[in-house]
Amino acid sequence: MSAQVAGEARPSKYDRLIAAAKAVPTVTTIVVHPCDEASLRGAVDAAEAGIIKPILVGPASKIASVAAKHNINISGYEIVDAEHSEEAAAKGVELIHAAKGEMLMKGSLHTDELMRSVTAKGTGLRTDRRISHVFVMDVPTYTDTVFITDAAINIFPDLDGKRDIIQNAIDLFTQAGFGTLPRVAILSAVETVTSKIPSTIEAAALCKMADRGQITGGLLDGPLAFDNAIDTEAARIKGIRSEVAGRAQILVVPDLESGNMLAKNLAYFAKADGAGVVLGARVPIVLTSRADTPRARMASCAVATLHADGRRRLAVSAAV
Structure with a gap:
């Protein structure tokens, strides 16, 4: 995309x-x-x-x-x-x-x-994981490569589904060589927990699941509104103190509709490129769109290749 x-x-x-x-x-x-x-x-x-x-x-x-x-x-x-x-x-x-x-x-x-x-x-x-999709986005105005998940496969994932969606994205980030301990922002409309917005309750539950070791390898915070997730000044004004707020690397959306709109807004308003890969199956799946540029298609192949290589090396290490 x-x-x-x-x-x-x-x-x-x-x-x-x-x-x-x-x-x-x-x-x-x-x-x-x-x-x-x-x-x-x-x-x-x-x-x-x-x-x-x-x-x-x-x-x-x-x-x-x-x-x-x-x-x-x-x-x-x-x-x-x-x-x-x-x-x-x-x-x-x-x-x-x-x-x-x-x-x-x-x-x-x-x-x-x-x-x-x-x-x-x-x-x-x-596999025993929920299959999910990640857009790996190169946003010209943002320092880090941004992951958006899930904006293509799971329409209204439940709490267990979101756990797998987050774990899939963290594993891609670490195994494909983007770094360690990615900063994961669980998005909603607001940054406080309220019964009126169910996604805020799920965000809080997911953070607690990470505290209990049910999600590993990343730093989670949520609920966070989009501005608080990606802008340090917005987070400061709201008084949010965390390692994630203002500089998130993985954005977890409440549902497919919001994720799809976010990714396309970044593509068409911010002129971002979006590589796509499906995770949670036995192998990575390169998922491209007819609207993708040659560079975006190449990047999708590159992400999936790096992930496959990382999985290969982990399997070899486990067998030793």
Whole structure:
């Protein structure tokens, strides 16, 4: 998701992110139904940058036709034929189960089609965690890269769902190399707990869950209004003293509607770029939009690659 004009260049946090992804081993990525120029070129560009090694899953003739029409060289990449998008999604998941890839990447099919196969009982990629989405946003006017979650998967998550959403985001932050102990702001309309706004009660409960070790690896505070979460002066005026207020790195929204509006406001008003990744499944899932710029698509691949590499290293450490 991006409001940037394609090809427009500016100094970017994403430049560092993409450079970091190029420095780790390439991740084999199952690209599901790359049957338009944007998704196919995005996969090939990430491959040529040394970030992913794609396996293209979809109608072979259609993929070849798109490549020929738009002068995209796919001669070096494996293609797994699938008759249509639904079959491509199912085959993509099967390839992950067969240990043929460490990441999934959405092509030109609808998100719902891909996620149906990912979440299917028995055959999907579910874990004991709730599946959630993170926008990794490069906001030009903000010092840190900002995570917004969940603005794409869970519509009205309950308290347990929000616990997983927060833990997924913290794990991405730490495992992908953004830093340690991320500052997590649980957003609401106000910064005080009130029975009239249920999200403030859930925010307080989530902070207590962190105190009790039910959420680990991050510094949580909430409820916080958006201004108190990202502006130190706003937090000072309200008398809020915490390590999170005014300089949050992860913004946890009350529901999908508010998160989607926040992310798009940042994209179109603040000219922010937004990389997207789905977490909580057996592998990271790159979830891009048709409106994404090439840089945002590359950044999505970079985030997921860094996360996959971090998970790989953790698994090796656990096995020693």
